[in-house]
Amino acid sequence: MLRHLFYTLLLTIFLLAMNGCGKLEQEVVEPVAEKFISELPSNLATNIPQPERNLMTKEGVELGRTLFYDPILSSTGTVSCATCHQQERAFPDGRALTTVGVTGKPLLRHVPSLVNLAWMSGLFWDGGAKNLESVSFGPLTHPDEMGQDLKALTKKLQQHSQYPQLFKKAFGSDSVTSAAIGRALAQFQRTLISANSRYDKFVRKEAGGELTELELQGLTLFKQHFSSCHAADFFTDNRYHNNGLDSSFSDEYEELAYGRGRISQSTADIGKYKTPTLRNISLTAPYMHDGRFSTLEQVLEHYRTGIVASPSLAPELQQQQLGLPISVADKAKLIAFLHTLTDEEFVKPGD
């Protein structure tokens, strides 16, 4: 009897284990293509965060890159992601509010840089998009950006002479779906990594990483006054702040000027925007969520003398007085430091 129980128990364990294995086999999705491997700069991170359901492969990244630069993604066949996100500028387009979308109407927010996105917890100025897999559907379908119906897009790509093959290589099936388009674009955008500026080489104590006396003084001032929000080495804290640009916030255009408050629907968040990274900042003018400042000099003058009070203003900007206690001479030092964050390799075409 005992023996019988023992064997039954063994059999049960065996069956359970088999069942477990079977389940595992079903859940593990083998990448159909070659795993994408990148060597990351040691001061940034040790691996690229990526979701299990969309692990990067060489073919997936390549497909994403092809899609990113292809105007076929817009209803008119004239606008690609790269029309607004230009590599030589670290991926914005140099305009305050761009007019290069399919209708030529100005957009309501400034085009941000696309850099180190894999580590960003919220996307868009207000964090309204949660992940890179879905963020593309915003610009694709926005009537003034790419104006593209997604069904029509999958049809166009399915009938294309090359794309079905590229999707097959990347995802194992030549059926083009909008989910696969989003995944490929996400994989490519995770490769937009910038951490090879002179500042980075300085931090890593590499050749070419020398900073001048002025730049070093700028770095000290930066750490003192700016690094709580623009936290190194991503130069963003991935959070939302009101940096004193306006005193009132219109509810026009579906509360767009509420910033983060539009997403969270909390009055405490009205007028807050995501801290943008400062990487490549010398290339990404104009500045702020609406591109209102054309130079770094104007930006620093804003922090020095231009801060406007409102209920959600960041406490860092209203201590003894409104604004940051920096002098005119400090501005030149800070600007010298900010220029050391330019990564020439990142903006070189062909990368």
Ligand code: HEC
């Ligand atoms: C017509 C101009 C335009 C086009 C075309 C465009 N974008 Fe953008 N992009 C913007 C603007 C403007 C924003 C900022 C929107 C906001 O925050 O409300 C943005 C924001 C983003 C962001 C968020 C970045 C961050 O730091 O939060 C990503 C990612 C992005 N775009 C990817 C893409 C991809 C991928 C494509 C192509 C499928 C694309 N964009 C096409 C103008 C454009």
